[in-house]
Amino acid sequence: MASALTLSEFFDPDFLAALQPFSLHARRVARDGRPAEQTSRDRGFGLEFADFKSYVPGDDLRAIDWNIYRRLGRLFVRVFEERRDLPVYLLVDRSSSMYLEDPPRINAGLRVALALASIALGQHDSIGLFSFSGVLNIDAKAAAGKHRLVSFAERLALLDERDRTDLTGTLGELAGHRLRRGLLVVISDFFDPAGADEVARALTLCRHRLLLVQLVKKTDADPTLHADLHGDLRLLDCESGDAVDLTVTPATLARYRESYREFNERLTRFATDYDAGFVRIDADEDVLDQLGGLFESGSLVV
Amino acid sequence: MSFANLPLLGVLAGIAGIAALLFLLQLLRIRHVEVAVPTTLFWREAAREAPVRILRGVFRHPLAYLLVLAICTLLWLAFAGPEAHDDRTSAYRVLFLDGSAHTAGGDDFEQAVDKLKADLAGLPDGRREVIWGGARNIKLLKAGEDRLLLDRRLASLAPEAAPSALNEQLRLVSLPGVAPESLEFVVYGRAPAELAVVERLPTGTRLSRAIDYPDGESNHGIAALGVNPAASGRWDRLDLLIRVAHSPDADVGDDITVEVAGAPLDDDRLERLGDGVAVVRDLAADGREVEVRLEAGDELALDNVARLTLPDRRVVRVALADDLDPAIRHAVEADPGLAITDEDASVAIRTRGTAAFGDLPALEFAPAAEQATAFEIDYTGNDSAELALRASVAALGLDQIDAAGLAAEAERPVGVQLRQAELPGISVWEELLAHYNFTGSRSFPVFISRSVRWLAGEPAWHPYLAAGRPLPTATVWSLAADAEASLDALGADYVLGAAGTVSSSRGDEAVALLSDTVTERHPGTPLLASQAGGDFAGTGIVTWLILAALLLLGAEWYLYQRGLMP
Numbered sequence A: 001m002a003s004a005l006t007l008s009e010f011f012d013p014d015f016l017a018a019l020q021p022f023s024l025h026a027r028r029v030a031r032d033g034r035p036a037e038q039t040s041r042d043r044g045f046g047l048e049f050a051d052f053k054s055y056v057p058g059d060d061l062r063a064i065d066w067n068i069y070r071r072l073g074r075l076f077v078r079v080f081e082e083r084r085d086l087p088v089y090l091l092v093d094r095s096s097s098m099y100l101e102d103p104p105r106i107n108a109g110l111r112v113a114l115a116l117a118s119i120a121l122g123q124h125d126s127i128g129l130f131s132f133s134g135v136l137n138i139d140a141k142a143a144a145g146k147h148r149l150v151s152f153a154e155r156l157a158l159l160d161e162r163d164r165t166d167l168t169g170t171l172g173e174l175a176g177h178r179l180r181r182g183l184l185v186v187i188s189d190f191f192d193p194a195g196a197d198e199v200a201r202a203l204t205l206c207r208h209r210l211l212l213v214q215l216v217k218k219t220d221a222d223p224t225l226h227a228d229l230h231g232d233l234r235l236l237d238c239e240s241g242d243a244v245d246l247t248v249t250p251a252t253l254a255r256y257r258e259s260y261r262e263f264n265e266r267l268t269r270f271a272t273d274y275d276a277g278f279v280r281i282d283a284d285e286d287v288l289d290q291l292g293g294l295f296e297s298g299s300l301v302v
Numbered sequence B: 001m002s003f004a005n006l007p008l009l010g011v012l013a014g015i016a017g018i019a020a021l022l023f024l025l026q027l028l029r030i031r032h033v034e035v036a037v038p039t040t041l042f043w044r045e046a047a048r049e050a051p052v053r054i055l056r057g058v059f060r061h062p063l064a065y066l067l068v069l070a071i072c073t074l075l076w077l078a079f080a081g082p083e084a085h086d087d088r089t090s091a092y093r094v095l096f097l098d099g100s101a102h103t104a105g106g107d108d109f110e111q112a113v114d115k116l117k118a119d120l121a122g123l124p125d126g127r128r129e130v131i132w133g134g135a136r137n138i139k140l141l142k143a144g145e146d147r148l149l150l151d152r153r154l155a156s157l158a159p160e161a162a163p164s165a166l167n168e169q170l171r172l173v174s175l176p177g178v179a180p181e182s183l184e185f186v187v188y189g190r191a192p193a194e195l196a197v198v199e200r201l202p203t204g205t206r207l208s209r210a211i212d213y214p215d216g217e218s219n220h221g222i223a224a225l226g227v228n229p230a231a232s233g234r235w236d237r238l239d240l241l242i243r244v245a246h247s248p249d250a251d252v253g254d255d256i257t258v259e260v261a262g263a264p265l266d267d268d269r270l271e272r273l274g275d276g277v278a279v280v281r282d283l284a285a286d287g288r289e290v291e292v293r294l295e296a297g298d299e300l301a302l303d304n305v306a307r308l309t310l311p312d313r314r315v316v317r318v319a320l321a322d323d324l325d326p327a328i329r330h331a332v333e334a335d336p337g338l339a340i341t342d343e344d345a346s347v348a349i350r351t352r353g354t355a356a357f358g359d360l361p362a363l364e365f366a367p368a369a370e371q372a373t374a375f376e377i378d379y380t381g382n383d384s385a386e387l388a389l390r391a392s393v394a395a396l397g398l399d400q401i402d403a404a405g406l407a408a409e410a411e412r413p414v415g416v417q418l419r420q421a422e423l424p425g426i427s428v429w430e431e432l433l434a435h436y437n438f439t440g441s442r443s444f445p446v447f448i449s450r451s452v453r454w455l456a457g458e459p460a461w462h463p464y465l466a467a468g469r470p471l472p473t474a475t476v477w478s479l480a481a482d483a484e485a486s487l488d489a490l491g492a493d494y495v496l497g498a499a500g501t502v503s504s505s506r507g508d509e510a511v512a513l514l515s516d517t518v519t520e521r522h523p524g525t526p527l528l529a530s531q532a533g534g535d536f537a538g539t540g541i542v543t544w545l546i547l548a549a550l551l552l553l554g555a556e557w558y559l560y561q562r563g564l565m566p
Helices: A013-017 A066-072 A105-122 A148-157 A167-176 A196-204 A250-273 A287-294 B008-027 B043-049 B062-080 B108-121 B148-154 B166-174 B195-199 B326-334 B385-395 B403-410 B443-456 B483-489 B537-561
Strands: A023-025 A035-044 A048-054 A076-084 A087-093 A126-132 A136-144 A183-188 A209-216 A232-237 A243-247 A277-282 A299-301 B033-037 B092-098 B128-133 B137-141 B183-188 B205-209 B220-229 B237-246 B256-260 B270-274 B277-284 B289-294 B305-309 B316-320 B338-340 B347-351 B362-366 B375-379 B416-420 B425-429 B500-504 B507-511
Touching (some): A013 A105, A023 A105, A087 A105, A105 A126, A105 A277, A105 A287, A250 B043, B108 B183, B166 B183, B166 B195, B237 B289, B362 B443
Parallel strands (some): A209 A277
Antiparallel strands (some): A035 A076, A232 A243, B375 B425, B500 B507
């Protein structure tokens, strides 16, 4: 079992500096948030003109558009769009499968989580940290402020390996929490025993915008790259301990690849249908390069 | 097709056993290699399509089984040693490497060895053997032994100064039941074969020579070197005879040099009699070594030098009683090697029962009434009476006595009786001397002379010692328990080996080559050309079988790496 990165290993100033060009934008954030930079449905005293409305007593006289009054003889006031923050909820998989290989997938997961937290906190959005395996853990409630990045990283570093994956149950539990609507980032390998369909169904329960970060390895798609996966095998599920005995043949490999391809297609189709963000991160490659593909032209709009 | 290491039935049984064993292994439940994976989610479907093998379950990999069976069968066949049969390779071969003086000239021996090795490479190990034909015939390589052993065994061998033992080997082959039905006897070297021997070879035996040596190589060498009692009559002197032989196209040469104990002999003393014969007269018989050398060298050096150890003949001092028949004194006085004395005598001659001269080996004469047999002999040593009797008949000259005539005159049998004693002694009826005219016979002085020397313990001496020839036994005097007497008693000859030295009752004695056949480069009976060379199919078959097995192993490894077979 490989060990996860420590705080000093993944809290890399160069890595964080490289994230500066990236920004995260929501098409529209929920009302009642804190003032920030995201476009919201709130109207008030912002800088961006939004609309006109008829004057009613009590409106700010400074907002009356006197030009319209001169032409039409009626009082209208200008209303402005108020900028709010986007709550970003990071849901990190800490099941055993994330810690199995070398390097473990959790390393890439920690870097992705730190990167998104850094970007969000940098633009005054709030960040909440949840982790899951068989149960949901609330590791850090949503909070804003750039200064919180270090404490957030420390929380990430405290994540340790737990038992089996229950993403569907976790998403159901998360939906039960009355969180302000925001962006839910699921960082996981999505290897839920319930299958991709159940995971997709559970994701629809969430009222948040979704960004799915699938952590993969090359051996997932091509098991022949795994040094031990040949001949007569007893495959042990690292989470459940379930054993599958088989003989690796071209036929079995073909069937495996077919199953894995269907799994990925289901995730991708869900992301497309649900208008969710989706990125596949190779845990063996550099995370920053792969995030560059997600933040096309420097900005990710969710 | 046959197999060198296994019978055909064993080969087939082995293949069947391998097939059955591999079949069972295919059916056996395998031992899994356990691998932990992040999820078995995607493998479950695949596992349903490819469940693992279980005992008595479905035979799932017939092609893999066939591949493994093919590899194992090929290796098994290679182990069995298949041999292709044809007329050329089916005969058993005796490869006779001549290590005698015949092949010692020039690079004859090296040629023979090279040819032998080349031929061996093409012969099946199980149907050939190699014999070294030197002073003694030795089996260098037995049937079935790897030919790589030959180099090490040949390393310490070189042509020996001995005539060839090829004819002895061929006589052995001629014995009933010795040679196989089909035999090719190949001679590597110049060893000549006698026509009479070749004609007696069995029908299925083919005698051939591996190398066709060119004729006409000239050589000369010493073919005879021996001594004889000196013609001058002096007991302690010898005449030395030297004979130089030569090949038909070579000169006799006149380059003989003689050294006695390392000191050159004056050329004046060498009397050349012509036709290569020379004599040195009146050499002192004092046990020194004579070396005769031909100064003009030739390719065959082994016969250009010969050595001989001279006999050590000393005068025997005899104490003679006065009351004996005068004929005895006359016989002793007539022998220049005997001296009558009263002091320091080695042997006494006296009437039995008298105490004259004390405890000395004695020739005694006794009345017939007191002695059951005409000759009673006391001998020392541990030999049986029968062996001692056989030796004594020649040593004492008893074989030359007219026993029948004496018996007729005496009107009673004339016999010999032997017994073991601390001192040697001979007792004879005195009536033989006075009444039965033994003294008047020609054998009487011989009997007296030889009896005295036998009693004095004078060792035997040999007129010559030649390599490869039996030890000359004409002058065996003693009854000592040595190999000569023992072999003589068995009716066998003691054949000397190579030139050099041999240990006898006299100590180390020089042996010379002395072979006309060698020196004259006698070609012997012309032999056929050998058919032993060429490639043997058996070795090739084994090689190809192993190569095929390796090829299939490579294919299996490739398929395994590609995941095309379990």
